[in-house]
Structures are given as C-alpha cells and as structure tokens.
Amino acid sequence: MGTEFWVVAEHRGGQLRRPTLEALGAARQVAQAAGGKTAAVVLGKNAGNLAAELGKHGAARVLWVDNDNLDVYSSGGYTHALAELARAQKPDAIVFAASAQTRDLAPRLAARLDTGLLPDCIEMNWDASDGRILAKRFVNSGKALATVKARGTPALLTTRPKAFAIASDTGGTADVVRCDISIDASHCFGKVKQYEQPAAAKVELTEADIIVSGGRGLKGPAEFAILDELAAVLGAAVGASRAAVDAGWREHAAQVGQTGKVVTPKLYIACGISGAIQHLVGMTNSKVIVAINKDADAPLMKLADYAVVADLFLFVPALTAELKRSQK
Ligand SMILES: Cc1cc2nc3c(=O)[nH]c(=O)nc-3n(C[C@H](O)[C@H](O)[C@H](O)COP(=O)(O)OP(=O)(O)OC[C@H]3O[C@@H](n4cnc5c(N)ncnc54)[C@H](O)[C@@H]3O)c2cc1C
Known part of the structure; x- marks a missing residue:
C-alpha cells in the first residue's frame, strides 16, 4: 500500500x-x-x-x-x-x-x-x-x-x-x-463513566464561532445573565476567566486560558476581563477581539481589535437590545 x-x-x-x-x-x-x-x-x-x-x-x-x-x-x-x-x-x-x-x-x-x-x-x-x-x-x-x-x-x-x-x-x-x-x-483501564453536559454550554466553547466571555468585572454569578442574553442573540458560547470560575460564578468547562480551554473563534467578546497572560494564551488567536472594560489601560484593551471603554453593565445590555432590533 x-x-x-x-x-x-x-x-x-x-x-x-x-x-x-x-x-x-x-x-x-x-x-x-x-x-x-x-x-x-x-x-x-x-x-x-x-x-x-x-x-x-x-x-x-x-x-x-x-x-x-x-x-x-x-x-x-x-x-x-x-x-x-x-x-x-x-x-x-x-x-x-x-x-x-x-x-x-x-x-x-x-x-x-x-x-x-x-x-x-x-x-x-x-x-x-x-x-x-x-x-x-x-x-x-x-x-x-x-x-x-x-x-x-x-x-x-x-x-x-x-x-x-x-x-x-x-x-x-x-x-x-x-x-x-x-x-x-x-x-480498558481509565474508562469514561459518563459525559455531563454543562448547563451553560449550549454551544461547545472550542467549536463556537462566537464567544462572549466574562471576568471578575461581572461582580457575581447572577450578572452573567446579561452575557447569556447577548450570547443567545449572537448564537455564541459563553466563556469565563479563571477569576470568575474560581469564584464559582461559572463552571470550569467555561474557563478560557492556560488552565482552561484554548479557543479560536471568529469573534471573541471579552467583558470585564483584564487580560492576564494566562487568559490571553487561551484566546489570543481569535480572529476579531472585542474588549469591554472600564479601564482603558487593561492589557486586553491593548490587544483588542475593538476596545470599548465602558461600564459593561450599561454597554452589554444596550448592545444586546440593538442587535435584537436589527434582527427584527
Ligand atoms: C498558573 C496559573 C494559571 C492560570 N490560568 C488561567 C486561565 O486559564 N484563565 C484565566 O482567565 N486566568 C488564569 N489565571 C489567572 C490570571 O492570572 C488572572 O488572575 C485572571 O485571568 C484574572 O481574571 P479577570 O480578568 O476576570 O479578573 P481581573 O484581573 O480582576 O480583571 C477584571 C477586569 O474587569 C474590569 N471591570 C470591573 N468592573 C467593570 C465594569 N463594570 N465594566 C467593565 N469592566 C469592568 C476591570 O477594569 C478589570 O480589568 C491563571 C493564573 C495562574 C497563576
């Protein structure tokens, strides 16, 4: 052969x-x-x-x-x-x-x-x-x-x-x-017992074309709802920084970075994530990066194709509403 x-x-x-x-x-x-x-x-x-x-x-x-x-x-x-x-x-x-x-x-x-x-x-x-x-x-x-x-x-x-x-x-x-x-x-040692589907991962992170990701700037688990809503409009998966995962706001399957998943979506929207090197490792090869942060000097804002200096609690719902309007 x-x-x-x-x-x-x-x-x-x-x-x-x-x-x-x-x-x-x-x-x-x-x-x-x-x-x-x-x-x-x-x-x-x-x-x-x-x-x-x-x-x-x-x-x-x-x-x-x-x-x-x-x-x-x-x-x-x-x-x-x-x-x-x-x-x-x-x-x-x-x-x-x-x-x-x-x-x-x-x-x-x-x-x-x-x-x-x-x-x-x-x-x-x-x-x-x-x-x-x-x-x-x-x-x-x-x-x-x-x-x-x-x-x-x-x-x-x-x-x-x-x-x-x-x-x-x-x-x-x-x-x-x-x-x-x-x-x-x-x-057959090391056999998988069962696969669990994480509730939030409607779209698998590593296979998603669009990812909306949240960090410590979200302030708590309930506040991730605004990212879920934006993700639903975009058909996106929701990711998280390790700070958000360690705080128990999101499951580990959603973590992007060195000790999480490496993702390469067409669009990565980072909300309230500073951009520590361990996070960047997981998403830096995304095609287009949008960062939303109050701090214009955060490292991710320097890397982003579009850096939005804003309070995410005001900007994200407004973006979602605008996208919904444009989809009608
Ligand atoms: C060995 C090791 C492995 C690691 N692996 C990973 C990993 O896989 N993934 C990972 O992410 N991290 C990892 N980390 C942790 C990493 O170093 C950072 O601590 C973490 O990424 C910080 O998360 P964050 O950006 O959400 O939080 P922070 O650094 O605290 O940033 C929060 C950001 O939110 C902004 N913000 C706050 N409020 C608002 C608001 N209302 N509107 C807009 N912006 C706001 C702030 O300006 C700030 O920039 C690892 C660390 C180590 C040591």
Missing part, C-alpha cells in the same frame, strides 16, 4: 464531532501533496454508520474496529486498539483533532508506538525534500509560532479546532474495512 494518513474519528451519541472533519481536511490536503490517501479510523460497536460521512469528506477507507469494549472511551482500550491497528497496517501518519479525549490518547499512543507527537497544530504541510510533515504550532504560551517537523513513523499530530477548514464534500464513498483486534475488559 502507498502512503496513507489516518484520522481517528471522535464521535459521541452516534455523531461525528465537527473537529474530526477539520482534521480530515488537514490530513487529506497533506496526503494529496504526498501522493497518498486518507483513511479514517472508527472505534466502537455501532459506529460503522459514520463511514458514509467520512467517505463524503475524503476518507478513501474507513477502518472500523467493531468491538463492545470500545463503545465507551477508555485510555487503555483505545490506546491498545490503535497501537495494534497501526502495527499491523503501518500508516505514515495518524492525525487527531485536539480535544480532552485526544490529549489523553495521543501521547499514550505515541509512547506505545515509540514515535513523536506534534500537538495542537494550526498548519500542516508536506516537505517533499525528505518526505516528512511540517507543521506550525504555538509555543511559549502562544507568544511564538514554531515550525516543526514530525519525527518517527507513524507521525502523530493533533489539529487545533477551527484552525483548519472542514474537508469539502467530495461525494465520495469509503471502503469500510472491519478490523478484528483482540481486546478485552482488562485492556
């Missing part, structure tokens, strides 16, 4: 997660440059029905490990299944969309296969001179952009959500290959 790049599909409740299709777009473009093909790997008992969508978006093959023990994510089970599959089929690269799950899985797999891992890539290219993948990723808390070369075979990479376009619909179909991997309950 020629060059083949794999994308490991992440799915929940019978649905593919959107960043998987972005990872597929990235992998397909590099595979084409390398004169190779893209395959998707699907783990789980009833997951074979995802093949049609993966085929449409450019996977020439879908390798389906159909096993009861893979129905729910486990660190041990998924690592074992992927390692066995990779050893048998020898792909050139394995690409994952960066997520809480793959932050656990990809390093384990890299260690098991004794290969390198490039996490959170925002660009991927093919270097024909030595037949390796060149990727770009932020380092030093987002202050520098490094161009790095994948080492080891297979090369392992994760793609940052929203950094790549979703693979376009080619109308193609994938050959579904059922793969028999011997796996039993003893492999």
Whole structure:
C-alpha cells in the first residue's frame, strides 16, 4: 500500500464531532501533496454508520474496529486498539483533532508506538525534500509560532479546532474495512463513566464561532445573565476567566486560558476581563477581539481589535437590545 494518513474519528451519541472533519481536511490536503490517501479510523460497536460521512469528506477507507469494549472511551482500550491497528497496517501518519479525549490518547499512543507527537497544530504541510510533515504550532504560551517537523513513523499530530477548514464534500464513498483486534475488559483501564453536559454550554466553547466571555468585572454569578442574553442573540458560547470560575460564578468547562480551554473563534467578546497572560494564551488567536472594560489601560484593551471603554453593565445590555432590533 502507498502512503496513507489516518484520522481517528471522535464521535459521541452516534455523531461525528465537527473537529474530526477539520482534521480530515488537514490530513487529506497533506496526503494529496504526498501522493497518498486518507483513511479514517472508527472505534466502537455501532459506529460503522459514520463511514458514509467520512467517505463524503475524503476518507478513501474507513477502518472500523467493531468491538463492545470500545463503545465507551477508555485510555487503555483505545490506546491498545490503535497501537495494534497501526502495527499491523503501518500508516505514515495518524492525525487527531485536539480535544480532552485526544490529549489523553495521543501521547499514550505515541509512547506505545515509540514515535513523536506534534500537538495542537494550526498548519500542516508536506516537505517533499525528505518526505516528512511540517507543521506550525504555538509555543511559549502562544507568544511564538514554531515550525516543526514530525519525527518517527507513524507521525502523530493533533489539529487545533477551527484552525483548519472542514474537508469539502467530495461525494465520495469509503471502503469500510472491519478490523478484528483482540481486546478485552482488562485492556480498558481509565474508562469514561459518563459525559455531563454543562448547563451553560449550549454551544461547545472550542467549536463556537462566537464567544462572549466574562471576568471578575461581572461582580457575581447572577450578572452573567446579561452575557447569556447577548450570547443567545449572537448564537455564541459563553466563556469565563479563571477569576470568575474560581469564584464559582461559572463552571470550569467555561474557563478560557492556560488552565482552561484554548479557543479560536471568529469573534471573541471579552467583558470585564483584564487580560492576564494566562487568559490571553487561551484566546489570543481569535480572529476579531472585542474588549469591554472600564479601564482603558487593561492589557486586553491593548490587544483588542475593538476596545470599548465602558461600564459593561450599561454597554452589554444596550448592545444586546440593538442587535435584537436589527434582527427584527
Ligand atoms: C498558573 C496559573 C494559571 C492560570 N490560568 C488561567 C486561565 O486559564 N484563565 C484565566 O482567565 N486566568 C488564569 N489565571 C489567572 C490570571 O492570572 C488572572 O488572575 C485572571 O485571568 C484574572 O481574571 P479577570 O480578568 O476576570 O479578573 P481581573 O484581573 O480582576 O480583571 C477584571 C477586569 O474587569 C474590569 N471591570 C470591573 N468592573 C467593570 C465594569 N463594570 N465594566 C467593565 N469592566 C469592568 C476591570 O477594569 C478589570 O480589568 C491563571 C493564573 C495562574 C497563576
């Protein structure tokens, strides 16, 4: 078989997660440059029905490990299944969309296969001179952009959500290959017991095009209602600074920053957030940044594309009302 790049599909409740299709777009473009093909790997008992969508978006093959023990994510089970599959089929690269799950899985797999891992890539290219993948990723808390070369075979990479376009619909179909991997309950340590949907996260933060985020300037949990209202009008997700999360005003799933989530929306509206470096790390690559703050000298006001010097309790409701009016 020629060059083949794999994308490991992440799915929940019978649905593919959107960043998987972005990872597929990235992998397909590099595979084409390398004169190779893209395959998707699907783990789980009833997951074979995802093949049609993966085929449409450019996977020439879908390798389906159909096993009861893979129905729910486990660190041990998924690592074992992927390692066995990779050893048998020898792909050139394995690409994952960066997520809480793959932050656990990809390093384990890299260690098991004794290969390198490039996490959170925002660009991927093919270097024909030595037949390796060149990727770009932020380092030093987002202050520098490094161009790095994948080492080891297979090369392992994760793609940052929203950094790549979703693979376009080619109308193609994938050959579904059922793969028999011997796996039993003893492999499946670190099993997820249940997924909880945070009440406030109607739109998943890392997948949102627009984020309205609040900090200590909000003064309390009830006051976040004005951000919820603005977010509802914009179809946005609501994020928070660590100060707001530590105060118990918002759940940890909403935290943006070094110890929270890294987000790259088209529009990030920061309300009452000063812009400490640990917060900036999580949102600095947003396309357009709006900061609303009483203090014109707050660090985030310097970084913002639009810095609004205002009391957020006056400005945000007025903005929401104006947007509602314009949508009528
Ligand atoms: C190891 C480590 C990891 C960390 N990880 C994170 C992280 O992941 N994410 C994160 O966010 N932080 C993180 N922090 C904390 C970070 O250093 C800051 O303390 C935090 O980001 C501050 O949150 P804030 O901007 O909401 O609060 P503040 O810095 O207190 O800022 C509040 C802002 O609100 C403005 N304001 C007040 N009232 C109004 C009003 N009525 N209208 C408009 N503006 C108003 C003020 O002018 C001020 O600029 C971390 C810190 C450490 C040490």
